[in-house]
Amino acid sequence: MNIFTTPTNVVADNITFTSVRISWDAIPGSTQFTVKIKQQGTVTWMLFPIFNLNMLGITGLSACTVYEVQVMENLTGDTSESIFFTTKPTYCTSSSLVSGGWLLKVQIVPSQGGFPVMTSNSAASTYSNYRDDPLRKITLLSGSVNNTFTFTTGFNSSHHGYIKAWIDFNGNGLFEALEVIVDVNTPTCCQNLPFNVPTSGITDIQCSVVMRVINSNSPINSSCGEFSSGEVEDYAVYFSSGALGTDDITGKNEIAIFPNPVSDLLHFSGLSADVDFKMYNAAGQIVHEGRTKNQTVNVSRLIKGVYYIQIKEKENSVKLKFIKK
CATH class of the missing domain: 2.60.40.3080 (Immunoglobulin-like)
Structure with missing residues (x-):
């Protein structure tokens, strides 16, 4: 009779800048495992023995880093294939079914720190991902107050006046109630809406969190999933602990x-x-x-x-x- 003791279906989820959850399929009769994790390209494994479970949460990881993971069954030494993950949050998907109303313009004006204004002009779509666009990068001073969010919307046949925006200030991959920076039902144009940035524990991390902006023809109850008509836009946001110097402003704006x-x-x-x-x-x-x-x-x-x-x-x-x- 064949006894299979190699861990399978190893999964990394609940990923943040500094933590991850590793899970794998249970193996009948096997109760002792070791989770092995290392930074990609290095040789030294961190070892985490675990008993009577097929899941482990790991904290204290380096942000914006690719890690390699294996799971070993201790009694036999049988080891899973490697999986890889990056320590940065992942986000739920969201989009409209039709772009009956859309965001013509989104603008963020940082109030402190000397960081550049981000202005995004765009055409109709159901979802736009601007996270990798360096010209739409947003940098905000940690703890700053009265930053400004400005928007203009466009319409086809019906009114799309519901606007809601979140910034994932704590970097956990969720858009939470305390992270809402805009929540209005307004005509087409235009409002300057102030918002504050909490003192962030993820300041100066070199990969971004997300600002999600939704324009809808109906009240917005969730940051995730599909809705009937409107648009969703995602932007990359970075937090800094200090203001830019003159040389930084000259170079980074351009x-x-x-x-x-x-x-x-x-x-x-x-x-x-x-x-x-x-x-x-x-x-x-x-x-x-x-x-x-x-x-x-x-x-x-x-x-x-x-x-x-x-x-x-x-x-x-x-x-x-x-x-x-």
């Missing part, structure tokens, strides 16, 4: 890099032409230098970690931080 974290090609926005660059690791050592090609740099050969890329665009020298995953 030049941005994406995606971040990055696997292969690092793209620039805001460059007028290709430029020379130098790339540094976290210890300040030069690991790569050259010239951008079509406003991109290939970073596929870098090992996983935190890096800085420095360029000179016209008279401005700009150093930007990114994560190689």
Whole structure:
């Protein structure tokens, strides 16, 4: 009789910036397991023995980091195949069935910190994902007050005056009642709506949380799922503990890099032409230098970690931080 003791269906869920839940199928007669976890590209496993359960919550992880996980049955040493996850929140999906009303414009004006205004003009759709668009990136000062949300809506045949917006301030992947920044039923245009940012525990983390904005023809009772008519838009939001300096404002308003974290090609926005660059690791050592090609740099050969890329665009020298995953 064959006895199968290799853990199967290993799943990582409930992922946040610093925690994860690992689960796997129960094995009859097996009660002792070890969950093995390490940062992708490293050699040292963290080991978590577990008894009489097929689930484990792990905390204290590094944000914006790719982890590898295996589960071992202790008595036999049989080990599952590896799975991988990234420590950043995942979000429920939401969209309208038809774009009878939509968001012509969404604008965020930070009140403190010197961070740039984010203005998003768009056409009709049922769902728009702007999270990877560097020109629609939102940065807010942790603890700031009276930031401004402004919107303009468009219509086809019916009134779509319900607007609701959330920012996932605590980074847990949920849009909660205390995270609502806008909740109005208003005519087409235009209101400047103030909102505050709590002092955040995820300040200066290099990957984003989400601002979700919903425009609907009926009251908005949920941030998730489908509804009859309107539009949903998602934006990336970053929190900072300090204001930008003059050099930062000059560079960051004009030049941005994406995606971040990055696997292969690092793209620039805001460059007028290709430029020379130098790339540094976290210890300040030069690991790569050259010239951008079509406003991109290939970073596929870098090992996983935190890096800085420095360029000179016209008279401005700009150093930007990114994560190689």
